[in-house]
Amino acid sequence: MDELDLLKKDWQKSDSNYPKLSYNDLYKMILKKSSSIVKWIFIISIIEFVFWIIISFALKDTKSMERFNEYNADAIIIPLAVVGYIILAYFFYLFFKNYRNISVTDNAKILMENILKTRRTVKHYVAFNLGYLIVSVIVVLFIEFDQDPQIIAQVQKAAADGEVLKFYAIFILTTMLFLAIAIGVLLLFYWLVYGILLGRLNKNYRELQKMEV
Amino acid sequence: MSEELEHSFIEQLEKHQNIVHKVCRLYTNNQDAHNDLFQEITIQLWKAFPKFRGEAKFSTWMYRVGLNTAITLYRKKKRTINTEAFDAFEFKIKSEEYDDTEEQQLKLLYQAVHQLNDIEKALVFLYLEDKNYREISETMGISEVNARVKMNRVKTKLRTILNP
Known part of the structure; x- marks a missing residue:
């Protein structure tokens, strides 16, 4: 006899061995809160959106940005900001659309796909922000070098001392270091989130995909 | 959600609760984990119940939600596998x-x-x-x-x- 058939025989006989929860026990259960990964994904995603919105506002209010506003750079800065908000709205819409598609009554594969899709939206949003941050930093630096009297004076002084290359090198390296730290922190965050929250889901999804090959 | 819906749900769940117990039996190793997963499946069933339109049997629908919760949605609270407790549990059951x-x-x-x-x-x-x-x-x-x-x-x- 097949091992599984032996197990099946026992399994189907075992009905009377399970605890019987009463109506009241079950009623108490439905009042409790879920701790499913979907709930956590929702919370973490919203935190990520809020985080980037705060970052964009925080950067706007800094003294250097105020000084920056005095330059004749509106033609670049305003479109950059508008594009930023349109893309934020688009990602937000996409996130909610995908989130609402998550249904526990779908089949296992579709459920997993919808969860991963929701998470991917947020990941793309963060990647976009990172790209946006890098582009903004480069644009800001170009404008600063072009219009900031202090920096122009420093460049001229460095040029007079014959150290213009060193001056640029320090500037570029500092910027790169700042960006590398930002990317590092984000990668660490993703490694943690994906490891803790989605590790098992990813493993199971891969297992299902493997069957279809 | 209305009391009527609540009542109808709990009555059907009470009748078919063994399906949930059986999912828990396969996916957990001890009584605490069993109760914890049972709780989460019950919540997921309840949350999805308003969309249950009776196209499938309640029990068939429970299999899907139960397994989806166990495989995908459930976050294990305890990561250690307590085989000793598992043996005792299996023995009892x-x-x-x-x-x-x-x-x-x-x-x-x-x-x-x-x-x-x-x-x-x-x-x-x-x-x-x-x-x-x-x-x-x-x-x-x-x-x-x-x-x-x-x-x-x-x-x-x-x-x-x-x-x-």
Whole structure:
């Protein structure tokens, strides 16, 4: 006899061995809160959106940005900001659309796909922000070098001392270091989130995909 | 949600609660984890209940939500596998009608099933519940042919675990 058939025989006989929860026990259960990964994904995603919105506002209010506003750079800065908000709205819409598609009554594969899709939206949003941050930093630096009297004076002084290359090198390296730290922190965050929250889901999804090959 | 809906849900869940217990039995190793997963499946069933339109049987619908919760949504609170507690739990729950050899063999079989991965367990669960390959394929989202192929592989894997 097949091992599984032996197990099946026992399994189907075992009905009377399970605890019987009463109506009241079950009623108490439905009042409790879920701790499913979907709930956590929702919370973490919203935190990520809020985080980037705060970052964009925080950067706007800094003294250097105020000084920056005095330059004749509106033609670049305003479109950059508008594009930023349109893309934020688009990602937000996409996130909610995908989130609402998550249904526990779908089949296992579709459920997993919808969860991963929701998470991917947020990941793309963060990647976009990172790209946006890098582009903004480069644009800001170009404008600063072009219009900031202090920096122009420093460049001229460095040029007079014959150290213009060193001056640029320090500037570029500092910027790169700042960006590398930002990317590092984000990668660490993703490694943690994906490891803790989605590790098992990813493993199971891969297992299902493997069957279809 | 209305009281009527609540009442209808709990009544049906009470009647079919063994399905949830059986999912928990395969996916957990001790009583605490069993209760915890049972709780989460109940919440997920309740949350999805307003969308349940009776196209499928309540019990069929429960299989899907129960397995989805166990495989995908549930976050294990305790990560350590307590095999000692598991043995005691299995011992308590097992059928009492077999002789010693069969009893021992069943115990080993249950332990072997516990070593399978989440997806394999789901296939075994549906098989033990006498679901056909069409139902297995619909629940898991894979083709019927692949469900059959995978099931055969799971049987081979179980044999390997039992006779290394």
